[in-house]
Amino acid sequence: MISFRTAVAAAALLLSACQSSEDNTTASSNAAEPKEVQIAPVLTTPDALDPASYAKPLEARVYHVGLDLSVDFDTKRIGGTAKLDIDRKPDAKEIVLDDKGLEIESITDGSGEPLTWKVGTGDPSLGAPLIVALKPDTKQLVIKYKSAPDAGALQWLTPEQTAGKKKPYLFSQGQAIENRSWIPTQDSPGIRQAWDATIRVPAGLTAVMSAPRSSEPMTQGGESIFSFRMEHSVAPYMIAIGVGDLAFKSLGPRTGVWTEPVMLDAAAKELSDTEKMVSAAEKLYGPYRWGRYDLLVLPPSFPFGGMENPTLTFLTPTFIAGDKSLNGLVAHELAHSWSGNLVTNANWADSWLNEGVTSYFENRIMEELYGPKRASQEAALSFDDMEKAFAEEGRNAPITSLHLPPKEARPDGGAGGIIYDKGADFLRTIERIVGREKWDAYLRSYFDRHAFQPMTSALFLADVRQNLVKGDKALEQKLQLDNWIYKPGLPSNAALPDPKAFATVDRAVKAFAGGSPAPAAFSGWTTAEKLRFINKLPRKLSTARLTELENKLKLNEAGNQEVLFAWLNLAVANRFDPAVPALEHFLTTQGRRKFVKPLIQSLAEDRQWGRPIAARVYGEARASYHPVTQRDLDKLKLAE
Structure with missing residues (x-):
């Protein structure tokens, strides 16, 4: 273990070499022997300071988090103990953590001696500082606590809100600063931390996390117990959990997919190129250093396309198009294993x-x-x-x-x-x-x-x-x-796109804008070509022209969610009533923020035609949206 001063010095000079390939390879097998935690540097330059965190890592910082938690679906809480290993200046009097609504029972040092603590003045977005007084020899904090029922990182789904309709579901979304609502730590991407966790869930449910299992699951009484260990230091927003009726299917020697049993075959088919993607990424930019690369396909309420949680990417089911045309999303989240996670x-x-x-x-x-x-x-x-x-x-x-x-x-x-x-x-x-x-x-x-x-x-x-x-x-x-x-804008040397990439499509756009029929070739185009066509059409079109598009291209029935989203944007902009049933179904059956936020906002801005639709749809769908999506759309005050 390196000292606090050594870590800071290494960061300031930015001379620390990467770890050896042995240290950088996470074993894919269970029950691996724990390694000594390597403390990642904290950068000291002014531009590296994080105003979104209350932490003062140059005085005292967390370098390892140990969680022992129970998941309670009845109260919608996660609770238990967090053990934080800290590195500190010898004269540091306190350590400051990030807290957003945590219900703290007690804080002691590693030997069980109580420590004085207080929660400072809070901010609605950032939460509040959790300030813990340190004794001269304090090296570990033991925090007993519970998350609040409305913790911003956690979404609790009833069985009816899942694909299988049989069991409840929980998942977390920590980025950017939501993990402070269920884990008491320094919630800043510049304060990397290794971690391990023991998770207790109701028997019959499966827990997965963004780390390899450290032992085989077991059942005691009415609980199933799962253990995980992340040996590498990661940004704290990358600690993630999913709990539900989950099944697994292998995609290759080091890749696989978790999801609800009723979705497993479709998800695995769409993800069948994942192992090839890992090999392609390694060919480009070096070894994949995290051991396994598994994926968790979540219920439709997941607010993002994907989240690059280490060893277990979280994915929206809206990428399942049946033809792998939207699996660029998978490539994106995989690439984060280098740029973002590494x-x-x-x-x-x-x-x-x-x-x-x-x-x-x-x-x-x-x-x-x-x-x-x-x-x-x-x-x-x-x-x-x-x-x-x-x-x-x-x-x-x-x-x-x-x-x-x-x-x-x-x-x-x-x-x-x-x-x-x-x-x-x-x-x-x-x-x-x-x-x-x-x-x-x-x-x-x-x-x-x-x-x-x-x-x-x-x-x-x-x-x-x-x-x-x-x-x-x-x-x-x-x-x-x-x-x-x-500087703002685009520099004069910017790489421009290949003008031939969409030459045929752009001619079709020009022809349709000039009065020609909808292109008969549309059904045979790639997803990118369909998106280019729809997005390049004039933003103002007559009802007759929109009706022609719908009749010939069957856009209301598009199974590709990106294509449907592009069409619905155009339909909303033109108050196209025949698209409203497809719009309402789209907004009430998935909660991807990229889709629902702009559509509901556009509807809400149209006081006469759109706002009543927005109020009706949001009233029905709000409970199924993730808290981060609710927080954005509640600002529209559609209930008024």
Whole structure:
């Protein structure tokens, strides 16, 4: 174990090498011998500070979390004990944790001696500081507590809200700062922590977590007991849990899928390329360091497309299209095993370091598996999303910088078209300037150098200059690195999409806008081509033209959720009544925030036609939406 001062010094200099390949490989077998916890560095530069956390990690920080918890579906609480191993300055008088509604019974040190503690003044978004006084020899905190019934990270589903309709379900969503509502720790991505957990659930249910099992499950009385251990240090938002009627199916030697039994075959079929994806990712940017890569396909209320929880990606069932056309989502979450999980943004001002790098990496995986046509089309759609963000936010708005300014640098802040898509185009631009071979070698070495460490934009730029630019002034000028990171808009050297990627589709858009019939070839197009066509149509269309689209293309019946979403956006913008039944079904049968939030917001803004629909739909669907989705949509005050 390294000392507090050593960890800080290593972070300040950013000279710590990646761990050996032996240390970086998580054993996939159960009951592995525990290893000594390696304390990840905490960055000390001002731009690495996290205003979304109350923690003061340079005084005292958590480096390991040990959980012993029971899941109570009747009271909608998780409760038990959290043991926090801490590293501290010798003269530190207190440690500050993050707390959002936790009901704390007691806090002691490792020997059982009570410690003085208090919960400070809170904030509705950030929660409150949990301040624990330290004795001179305190190295561990033991916290007995329960989560509140309305904990923001947890969604409790009745049997009727699940696919199988037989047993209740629980899952967590910790990113960005919701885990402080069920785990008392320092909830900041720059304070990486190893962890283990013993989870007790009602007999007949299965618990899974974002870590390998450390022993075989067992049943005592009316409980089933599951144990897990994550030996690597991770950002605390990556601690995740799922509990329900779950079954498993192998996808390959180190990949598999968990989901409800009634969904298992469809999910496994859609995910059948997962093992190939892992191999493709490794070919590009080095070894997968987490042991297994399993996936949990959740009930439809999961608010995101996916969540890259280590060893167990959480996925929305809305990606199941029957033809693998939406499995770019899987490639994205897998890529996070390098960019996001392995090397993590130190705070939320630099979210692009997770999402932008991952979006670029995702596209490279898709090219490796499915060829350049699909990759170029998906890259072009990403560019469209970036341009849409510029149009909505203003090209010179501060929010369009990759490094977000303080006002925008909040958890879940920024715009997706910038954090994901401008970030990806930045890396694509570097690739085109320096050449793919040279860029790939750099990016692979970047992941090696900074494995299991936090990162900032400034440190990323320093690394690029040291290990890629290497003093080449002409190359420095071509890359425009600072313009990409710190200035709004799109630099003049930006990589543009292949104009041939959608040439046929764009001609069809132009023809339809000029009065021609809906394209007969639509049914044979790729998902990307269908999305391009719908999204490029004029935003104002007559009822007659919309009726023609629906009659010929059967868009209300689209089984692909992305295509249906694009169509419903267009229908809502034009008050197209024949789409309302499909719209209501879509909004009441899944809770993916990417879909439900913009549609309900658009409806709510239309006071005469749309708002009554929004109020009716949200009144029916709200209970099935995750708390993070409810929090956004409650602001619309649709009940008034």
